[in-house]
Amino acid sequence: xxxxxxxxxxxxxxxxxxxxxxxxxxxxxxxxxxxxxxxxxxxxxxxxxxxxxxxxxxxxxxxxxxxxxxxxxxxxxxxxxxxxxxxxxxxxxxxxxxxxxxxxxxxxxxxxxxxxxxxxxxxxxxxxxxxxxxxxxxxxxxxxxxxxxxxxxxxxxxxxxxxxxxxxxxxxxxxxxxxxxxxxxxxxxxxxxxxxxxxxxxxxxxxxxxxxxxxxxxxxxxxxxxxxxxxxxxxxxxxxxxxxxxxxxxxxxxxxxxxxxxxxxxxxxxxxxxxxxxxxxxxxxxxxxxxxxxxxxxxxxxxxxxxxxxxxxxxxxxxxxxxxxxxxxxxxxxxxxxxxxxxxxxxxxxxxxxxxxxxxxxxxxxxxxxxxxxxxxxxxxxxxxx
Numbered sequence: 001x002x003x004x005x006x007x008x009x010x011x012x013x014x015x016x017x018x019x020x021x022x023x024x025x026x027x028x029x030x031x032x033x034x035x036x037x038x039x040x041x042x043x044x045x046x047x048x049x050x051x052x053x054x055x056x057x058x059x060x061x062x063x064x065x066x067x068x069x070x071x072x073x074x075x076x077x078x079x080x081x082x083x084x085x086x087x088x089x090x091x092x093x094x095x096x097x098x099x100x101x102x103x104x105x106x107x108x109x110x111x112x113x114x115x116x117x118x119x120x121x122x123x124x125x126x127x128x129x130x131x132x133x134x135x136x137x138x139x140x141x142x143x144x145x146x147x148x149x150x151x152x153x154x155x156x157x158x159x160x161x162x163x164x165x166x167x168x169x170x171x172x173x174x175x176x177x178x179x180x181x182x183x184x185x186x187x188x189x190x191x192x193x194x195x196x197x198x199x200x201x202x203x204x205x206x207x208x209x210x211x212x213x214x215x216x217x218x219x220x221x222x223x224x225x226x227x228x229x230x231x232x233x234x235x236x237x238x239x240x241x242x243x244x245x246x247x248x249x250x251x252x253x254x255x256x257x258x259x260x261x262x263x264x265x266x267x268x269x270x271x272x273x274x275x276x277x278x279x280x281x282x283x284x285x286x287x288x289x290x291x292x293x294x295x296x297x298x299x300x301x302x303x304x305x306x307x308x309x310x311x312x313x314x315x316x317x318x319x320x321x322x323x324x325x326x327x328x329x330x331x332x333x334x335x336x337x338x339x340x341x342x343x344x345x346x347x348x349x350x351x352x353x354x355x356x357x358x359x360x361x362x363x364x365x366x367x368x369x370x371x372x373x374x375x376x377x378x379x380x381x382x383x384x385x386x
Contacts, residue, residue, distance in 0.1 A: 003044070003045065004033065004034070004036075004042040004043065004044060005042065005043045005044070005047070005048070006040055006041070006042060006043075007021045007022065007032075007040075007041050007043070010043050010047065010048065010051060013048065014051055014052075014055060016055075016333075017333035017334055017368075019331075019333040019368075019371070019373050020333055021051075023331070023333075024051070024054060025041070027064065027068060028068065029050070029054060029067060029068055029071045030043075030047060030050055030051060030054065031047070032047070033046075033047065050071070053071070054067060054071070057070065064145070064146075064147075064148060065148035065149060068148075098199060102199070140330060140332060140337065140341060141328070141330070144330045144331050144332045144333065145328050145329070145330060146328065146329045146330075146331060147326075147327065147328040147329070150180065151276070151326055151328070151380055152176040152177045152180045152181075153180050153181070154326045154380075155177055155244070155271075155273065155326070155380075155382060156177050156178075156180060156181035156184065158271065158324055158382050158384070159177075159240065159242075159271060161184075161185065161186050161189060161240070162186055163186040163187050163188045163189065164186075164187075164188040164189065164218075165186070165188075165189050165190075165239040165240055166189075166190045166192075166237065166238045166239050166240075166265075167189060167190065167191045167192065167238060167239065167240045167241070167242070168191075168192045168194065168233070168237070168238045168240070168241045168242065168263065169191065169192065169193050169194065169241075169242045169244070170194050170228045170241065170242065170243050170246060170260065171194065171195055171196075171228055171243065171244065171245075171246040171249070172193040172194060172195045172200070172201075172204070172242075172244075173195060173197075173200055173244070173245075174200060174203070174204075175193060175200070175203075175204045175207070177242070177244065178191065178193075178204075178221075179207065182211065182214060182215070183214060183215075185215060185216060185219050186216060186219075187216040187217045187218050187219065188216075188217070188218035188219065189216075189218075189219050189220075190219075190220050190222065191219070191220070191221050191222070192221075192222045192223075192224060192238075193221060193222070193223050193224065194224040194225075194226055194228065194231065195224075195225070196225070196226060196227040196228070198225050201223045201224075201225055204221070204223065205223055208221045228246065228250070228256060229250060229251065229252065229255075229256060232259070233259045233260055233262065233263035234263060235262050235263060236262075236263070236264065236265045236266070237263050237265070238263050238264055238265065238268060239264070239265055239268050239269075240268060240269050240270075240271065241260050241263060241264060241268070241269075241270045241271070242270075242271050242272070243260065243270065243271070243272040243273075244271075244272070244273050245273055245274065245275055246272070247272070247274060247306070247310055248274075248275065248306070253309070253310070253313060254313055254317075257270075257313055257314075257317050258317065261317050261318065261385075267386070268386075269384055269385065269386050270318070270383075270384075270385040270386075271382060271383070271384055271385075272310070272314070272382070272383045272385065273380060273381060273382050273383070274306060274307065274310065274380075274381060276326075276328075276378045276379060276380040277303050277378065277379050277380075277381075278296075278299075278345060278376060278377075278378050279376060279377035279378065279379075280295075280296045280299070280300045282374070282375060282376045282377050283295060283296050283342065283345070283349075283376060284296070285374075286342070286374045286376070287342065287353070287360070289363070290356065290359055290360050290363040291352055291353070291356060291360070295349050295352060296345065296346055296349055298346070298348050299345065299346040299348070299349065307381070310383075311383075314383055314385050317385070318385035318386060319386065320385070320386040321383060321384070321385050321386075322383070322384050323381055323382070323383050323384075324381070324382045324384070325379055325380070325381055325382075326379065326380040326381075326382070327377070327378075327379060328377070328378045328379075328380075329375050329376065329377050329378070330375070330376045330377075330378065331373045331374070331375055332373070332374070332376070333368070333373050334368075335361065335364035335365045335367070335368050336361075338364055338374065339353070339357075339360065339361060339364055341376075
């Protein structure tokens with residue numbers, strides 16, 4: 001008789017939680033072979049192979065919805081597509097690491113010249129921390145996010161691109177929205193990618209050079225290395241301008257918004273987003289029983305203040321402003337990962353958690369042992385300004 005595995009054994013083998021195994025079963029992509037006399041789910045070797053396939057698809061960046069479609073319909077993921085997705089992720093990680101290495105090289109040059117580059121040491125620490133946080137958060141949303149669609153895929157759909165449009169992406173960063181929607185860019189579109197970080201633009205150039213043959217006829221990408229605050233946007237040049245997660249880094253928001261508006265043709269649109277907002281109510285529901293008080297007050301105030309400020313500026317500059325909302329929810333099944341995620345939300349919250357860290361850790365583990373996986377809702381807003 002073929003060997004059987006319990007959900008716990010399967011989870012330990014794969015390095016995930018038993019709750020993750022049950023979640024995949026609920027979604028119909030992993031099924032037990034039978035049940036024991038005691039009612040436990042039992043899995044066979046085919047389930048081991050299926051779980052390996054699921055985890056590989058998640059590793060190369062596919063959403064849960066994509067995985068359901070592929071496995072549910074019995075489709076075979078082509079090796080070419082898997083390798084393309086994996087290569088994109090590795091290249092993006094390499095770009096971030098190259099930036100850190102370049103900063104270290106500059107610091108070493110100063111040291112050899114007898115100088116102490118304190119500011120560059122600070123920059124190195126910030127870059128390393130941001131890189132670690134970005135990787136950690138990305139991994140959490142890939143493994144524990146319940147939305148059937150990624151944020152950048154959803155945002156690409158909101159753009160409503162049409163053939164021949166002229167598009168400007170201000171502060172394009174890693175270009176996630178374009179890489180994710182690569183095959184969906186309509187023919188004849190001209191997309192200008194602007195960013196002040198040369199490494200990011202070089203990374204996108206390399207992708208463009210490698211994959212331009214996959215684009216629709218006439219699609220062209222142009223790269224501009226400049227600071228959005230000092231760059232003079234040409235008048236009436238674009239049908240669509242994107243400002244994605246940009247406003248936290250802009251000193252004179254009103255002035256930039258005016259210049260971007262001036263860069264739109266008659267009837268053009270500005271699409272703008274902020275960083276996603278975490279449900280304060282959900283975080284309070286998790287932590288209040290152990291911390292004894294509500295948390296994230298200052299965090300919520302900052303988020304609301306930025307939202308109110310930008311909505312006021314949008315309404316003053318544009319005649320028509322509408323808002324779309326992307327909903328997601330995290331079910332973080334591992335207590336240690338949940339603890340790290342909560343600490344990373346806000347400095348004040350981290351201080352409170354660290355002051356009672358052992359109690360918080362014990363409480364989160366108790367929730368897991370009782371089979372309770374806390375849920376934390378998140379929202380991302382996209383504004384369409386005409």
